[in-house]
Amino acid sequence: MRVAVFRKAHFNAAHRLYNPKWTDEKNNAVFGLCNNPNYHGHNYELEVKVIGEVNPETGYLIDLKILKEIIYEEVELKYDHKNLNLDTEEFKELNPTAEHICYVIWNNLRKRLESHLDLQVRLYETPRNFVEYPA
Ligand code: NI
Secondary structure, three states, X not given: OEEEEEEEEEEEEEEOOOOOOOOHHHHHHHHHHHHOOOOEXXXXXXXXXXXXXXXXXXXXXXXXXXXXXXXXXXXXXXXXXXXXXXXXXXXXXXXXXXXXXXXXXXXHHHOOOOOOOEEEEEEEOOOOOEEEEOO
């Protein structure tokens, strides 16, 4: 019996989108308000989807207490109330777009889940703008 289990999470973080190889003019043209040199914040909403076969002994796909704890350690502790560009190693070189944040979170969580479980991550940067990995 193959099912999907979901867990939502939330974090606030600041970022600035820019490419250090470009001029200020080009960064402004491409990233607009998100290129603000003094950073700006988002209320990120995360949806984690775990897919796989239910364990016949427990009736669980994954214990949600464990999934909650993994998300807390791998997302909230690392990124909540942080400046992604300045406070994290992950985004010192990597532009913290929603695409990249979603991918980094997927990687963080993937390492913590058993290999028989499939994982999909959806990240909302605003209520209307969101990214999913893998696509
Ligand atoms: Ni932004």
